[in-house]
Amino acid sequence: MEMGQEDLLALTENVINEYLQEGSIEGLSLLMDPDIIAYSHLNVNYVRGDWNVRQFLNREYERLSPLSLNRCNMRCTMTGEGASVVARLILTCTKAKNLIFLNITVMYKFQEDDCPVITGIHIERDYRHENTYRSVNQGKLNGVVVDYLATYDELTGIYNKQAFYAKTKEMLLDNPDKNFDLLRINIERFKVLNDLFGESTGDKLLRYIGKFLKEINLPLCVSGRLYADNFVVCYEAGKGDSRRMINTLQMVADSFAINNRTILSFGLYRIDDKTLPVSVMCDRANMALWKAKGNFKNPYCEYDEKMRQQVLKEQKIINAMERAIQNKEFTLYLQPKYDIEKGTIIGAEALVRWISLENGFISPGDFIPVFENNGFVYEVDKFIWEESCRYLRKWLDEGREVHPISVNVSRIDLYTPKLVQHLVNLREKYQLPSQYLELEITESAYTEDPEQIITITRQLREAGFVILMDDFGTGYSSLNMLKDIQIDVLKLDMGFLKSSDYSAKGGNILTAILKMAESLKMQTIAEGVETKEQVEFLKSIGCRYVQGFYYSKPLPVGEFEKLI
Ligand code: C2E
Ligand code: MG
Ligand code: MG
8 A cells, every 4th residue: 555645644644633622642642653652742852762751742732722712724745755744734722812822743664565654753832933923913903813713614614612602601501491412414424535635625515514503493502613524513302303404414424425425424312411511412423323323324323322332431441452562461361273074182272361450351342343443452462462372382391292382363463564574573582483383363353354354364374374264154255255365264152052952953054164164275173162073073074173162162271281
């Protein structure tokens, strides 16, 4: 993938927006080089390393917030092996109501595969411009411009975030006996639209939607643009009003004439607690919006309490995760794999366990998806891979009989530019013959992005790794995939077979898969084997290898060592 200036500008705008508008450094963090450097006008010394830089960014944000972003001009300069993007920003500090001119420079380096990583961030306040602006505008404009910028969104002319919060709060207080809905609106794939049709078209669409929101003819209604393509409107709830509002908005978007259908997604919060800050109400509508985004046919969702619980649970996990690595709260467990006929151990799967000092035992099913969402899974996986290598080396040194360990490679890891190199380095660091470290890649990765998984598995196989396709049969693309992708072992998940199913359809399918695997020269292993009945069935259809509670649970390494 070739990164051009436009892409870099879009990328930078996105992460800076997220940072300044929401205080979120997730986007920036994902791009950080481990050796990143950052400095600001307030710090004499620079800070180094991704963890320190994240702390630094949080501190800087604390200092500036609450703020609203009025203007952002960006310029990109390509250098030999990288680029720098300078964002000139005009912010309103909403507390002090003063304007701040800020320049943020983001320095990128391109990796071998052209993926950019951030190597430096420089935050600099432009006092000179601030002073000029003040001296020119004071007296003459009597702060009118400042007031305007502090209230209205420059692009669309509707309320900006802070003003929306304030006006909505006022409306709710003035009408204690009425009910209100709060609706968040987002443009699907807005970034793509910007890329395809240019930023001016993007701006036009934003103004188009803004214009509609401004002209809504309801007695009690406040609308605003929070940032980028995030709009919000709060109005008196009445029968069917929200549905009508949504249909009308989608019609407005449809009437925006470009060669591309503009789809909006919606998240609704029926305000049931008027004492909440409006920002929290917006968050709730946003949770619903995120849920709606998965639903292409009807991208609309209403907030409910379960969503909040889920988000709280995830937040707890996120809060604890950085410390967890430092506190060594993650541990390696091994689940042995067996030869079904001989009953001997032929290998093991590495599985992570998190025993959190704060929250006790957390199941991978709960935290892996969260870590996959924020990219942290790579940190955990690197740890588990290294632990696995360390033990393999130890056993080889002790002269034991050693069986391969298969480690899980998250579908997110497949997007890490250094993945193949990292694994090769690990194997070299511990001087492991290549047959000992095997890789499990889950089948669902294929559904998401066939190209990526095909390329990476090829590279990994060329580097000598044995590749297992995890959870085979639970996804959608299983059979189709096998013609495109080179796999050594299929891991069949028994979980999806109900006990009554062995002899019926499910059993037939399994038998057919085994035959097919054989003809494609792939090995198979059944996982999640729990009962004697399953074992007998697997034997009868000629499955050679098994893994599951029937044989052994995942074990702490000490116990696993005793077993072999
Ligand atoms: P998986 O890779 O398919 O791992 C097999 C899961 O099935 C493990 O759950 C294992 O404990 C469980 N299992 C084994 N035998 C049986 C059985 O007989 N019956 C049943 N019902 N379950 C059995 P675990 O450890 O909770 O992990 C769940 C999933 O989390 C894993 O599925 C994998 O996708 C992910 N995961 C676990 N550890 C890691 C890791 O280190 N890195 C990554 N990226 N993902 C991991
Ligand atoms: Mg696995
Ligand atoms: Mg599995």
